[in-house]
Amino acid sequence: MNALEVTGLSKRYSDFSLNNLSFALPQGTITGLVGRNGAGKTTTIKSILGLVHPDGGSVRILGENVNPSVMQEVGVVYDECCFSAFLTIHQLNQVFAPIYRGWSGDLFFGLCERYQLPADKKIKTFSRGMKQKLSIAAALAHDPKLLLLDEPTGGLDPVARSEIIGDLQEFIEDGRHTVLFSTHITADLDRIADRILIVSDGSLKLNEDKDVLLEEYAVLKGSPEQLRQVEQSDVLGLHRGAYSFEALCRGREAMQKKYPDLMLDRPDIEQVLVLMEGGARK
């Protein structure tokens, strides 16, 4: 069963629109949602959660339409901590315990201890990174089946990021948990994502298995003159420099045979994103 199914999601604003977004998250996977600022990542997550009302499309979580009961199985981390600065971790535990059926104070305090968060200090004394760690601990403490993360690692130092990435990996290991991870830091996704969604200008540009992306996709490199050899239909994204070009293509072996004079590299997720966005401006 899919943990999350988004079908034909549309939302129109005066200056931006989310266009017919469809994707599904199989259980036990981590899916990275990447795109530029304003591409529609947050609007997508907000639409899933009901914070904005889509003009069209449907969202199903664990096979059900979004409702308070199914939200028991969902954990959310926003790009900033949403808890009052005047509360302490002890008090947050008292808030969430009656709200979530599966809330575990032990797990919550255990995570907070692991992230070195003082339980009796007000949140206003926390750094941004500490607040994000607290948001993650609160989202994990009721053992949600689906975790939605909107830029959760922004503001975290590399060690803390690595720790949280490790926790997410551990979280999905049993095959029952699923993560949708919106981020700019594509290096995090290189480590843990199973699937990559690239959103650009409100449309889903790519929905691909990460291994396929890294194995099948290739970056052709050469001089501007050599670019003329490359067929437009092979190019998914392009970056032109003064003395060189980089073109994103699919079908590594076929490209190698077709363009033996050009250099062929394996892309990482960041390169795919940058080239696809470059391609959009082509």
Next chain:
Amino acid sequence: MIGLIRYDLMQMKGSMKGAFLGFYLIFLLGFSAFIDDGGVFSFLIILIGGMLGVGVFNLDAVSHWDRYTISLPLSTRQIVLARYGFVGVCIACSCVLAAGFGGVASFTGHMKMTLAEWLLSLVFFLLAAVLHAEVMLPILYYFGAERGRVFSLMFFFLLFFGINFAADWLTEAEYFGDLQIWMMGAAFAVVVIVLLPVSIAVSVRSLSKKEL
């Protein structure tokens, strides 16, 4: 719902400076004890209690807790009812405080009214505080904390001066007997009670249509 009410209570308690609150209460207690019409302060505190409860929207706007609550496993109605419950707790607590202030004014001989009059006025102010919440909560759900603040102040002053005007009018109009005053009070109570479900329904509708 209990979690949300707890959150609001703990947030409000945390946001108040203990020393300032203590000074404020001592200040009001002093007025109750040493000036004529000291009982008036017991009424004022009910309105202030209600206003403080409604003011928690400002704290939500700062932390974006309103956005977070939407993603909790609660219906919009539960979220709204929790807020009404919280404001109700604030008003109830201020009533207890008001009774204390009234007791001090009475003990020091500054009550300047009979116990029945004081109790009637207390109930009247309690109803006024509930009315304030019934009007302000839907406005704040609709306009948000920032834009709603202007309405909040306007309505508070309107209510405060309205109560004073009504009190003067009732005192000076000799043709109103006790029974008529009680009946007017009862009519006010009925309006406040009938308005409550309407206010909740409007708030639920506003929140469910809101995009955060």
